[in-house]
């Protein structure tokens with residue numbers, strides 16, 4: 001999503017997925033995936049003339065949790081990108097941002113243009129509070145990613161939270 005929406009050439013830190021990781025990195029549904037983020041993705045998007053977002057994409061796997069702390073520090077908020085075919089993979093990310101008290105939204109990445117579940121079904125499966133937005137998206141499309149980010153910014157503004165890790 002960072003790559004799709006960034007108006008600058010995105011920074012990516014991809015490494016090849018190897019045989020060693022086959023039992024820990026589940027590729028079901030994304031069998032053609034050859035690489036994985038090992039540090040971060042970075043990009044930028046202008047929301048309005050005077051409002052610029054810096055985007056940091058985390059590595060997906062829990063074993064890289066230590067990187068999440070660095071990337072989440074001072075963040076306005078987070079997008080938890082969920083694949084409805086493997087919804088439980090997003091639970092650790094949801095728990096993480098809930099525990100930090102950091103504003104976040106859930107974006108359902110719709111493979112084949114559809115989600116097999118309704119937003120209500122996903123909300124109850126994740127146990128998400130009603131005030132936390134859930135939106136559908138296509139992570140590869142710029143306009144879709146932009147909508148997701150606008151939802152996040154609006155949600156963060158509503159919560160009025162000071163970015164975690166910064167002085168108020």
Ligand SMILES: Nc1nc2c(ncn2[C@@H]2O[C@H](COP(=O)(O)OP(=O)(O)OP(=O)(O)O)[C@@H](O)[C@H]2O)c(=O)[nH]1
Nearest residue numbers: 001035036037059060061109110111112138139140
């Ligand atoms: N909607 C949709 N999304 C897709 C499809 N194929 C791949 N994607 C998504 O496009 C994105 C590709 O990003 P990658 O950088 O390859 O993967 P990633 O999610 O960053 O994975 P890690 O870095 O390993 O955590 C991921 O969010 C995929 O889920 C598709 O057919 N439809």
Ligand SMILES: [Mg+2]
Nearest residue numbers: 036037059060
């Ligand atoms: Mg990645």
